[in-house]
Amino acid sequence: MTSTATRPRGARSRAAIAAKTLRTDRWWIPPLVTVVGLSAWLAYATVRVFMHDWYWVADYHYLTPFYSPCITERCLPEASHFGRFLPGWWIIPEAALTLPLLLLFRLTCYYYRKAYYRSFWLSPPACAVPDRHQAYSGETRFPLLGQNSHRYFFYVAVVISLINSWDAILAFRSPDGFGFGLGNLILVGNVTMLWAYTISCHSCRHIVGGRLKHFSKHPVRYRAWTWVSWLNVRHMQLAWITLGTLALTDFYIMALAADWFPDLRFIN
Template sequence: MTSTATRPRGARARAAIAAKTLRTDRWWLAPLITVIGLSAWVAYATVRVFQHDNYWVEDYHYLTPFYSPCVTDRCLPDAAHFGRFLPGWWIIPDAALTLPFLLLFRLTCYYYRKAYYRSFWLSPPACAVPDGHKSYSGETRFPLLGQNLHRYFFYAAAIISLINTWDAILAFHSPKGFGFGLGNIILLVNVVMLWAYTISCHSCRHIIGGRLKHFSKSPVRYKAWTFVSKLNVRHMQLAWITLGTLALTDFYVMAVAAEWISDLRFIN
């Protein structure tokens, strides 16, 4: 608070308000929904990743993205498109080569930072609401210093998206030949959404259009930057949509693999 001695002439002293905030709207609702949504998704994903079952539909070559690529010696041979070279210990996910990078890509994502900073850390929970911590050092210290590695995790996420695309293509070639079913549509939609989320990343936008003095001299990069910029505006929505498509794809593959339901086939 500005003291009387240092206060500019004519300025009024700030009111002594005991309340933390004067906001009367439900400012706490958005952080609460974020906590519930992210917690539910993490709980589901954790259970599925360590379930080590119902991840592959042999009849239609459906592989859930939670197990792609399947690289432990516990994986079914037909589901291990890149070999089985890791031990099949329970604590090791079958997609151990990709899941850590996907997790780090999402954790360091600019939108997800905002989401869990505000909801889990209350830093701050909303505009005009005090921070839940007495001090704030930004992202200049460990472990938040690692957020600066986001651009490198983007490269890994792009490679993983290529692998998911390959899985979706292989699913059209079942043991009976070419086939097409509801599972193929779900896999394709998930891949498209994953690509949209990945390339809408702020780091991708900077990689494509950054370090240029004149867009007129790089028309191809300008068009690509314009396209990515349009997706970037929807980065938050795509972040949540892909959580939904990932869970839906995994659940559908699990349901078909466990024979809870039958895949709706259109061709073969």
């Protein structure tokens, strides 16, 4: 930027604008919607995680992803596919092994970082709107320095997605053998969206093809990279869709476990 002392002769000085922004559109709506949406989802998820009830439908082997894998002593034996080795204290969620790691995966996600930086921290709230903070250090200090660990949480998310896939496969069981109902469609749909969100991650895109110098020498990885790149463009939409499918899956299984209504069965 040219200072007043070195400004060329005849050049105009910058306009002195008192307003914080000249935007006249409703730029505050996206950050507001993000605050409301994420806050509502976190409130629902927190209540459900600490309810310690209505997470398992024994007849059809439906297990909500909020309680998978169920590893505390409070878990029902038939819902514990990987054992019960944590104490059943109220403060410990049934899925204590995976929930914190999934939370860290989402917190360090490139899209979610943009979302909560702009909405909760107002840093900045929108383009051409000033930051609400006096100083800016980027992600060079604690705790934001930990955002670089996202690539490692990606591997954990893959393992957890495999566990959720296993839960969806086990759900095709009924008292009469193979069974198929609306709950299966919801579980499979949720797992599919979770895989799409996980694979569309920027870290996955870099792992698949980001370090290659010659795509022509790696046609298979190039094909995989183009597919992941196609998903990566939709990473924001998938981030929100998976929040919706997770809540829907949990609510449906909770309703069945609480006997609010029966599962719609197509086979057995």
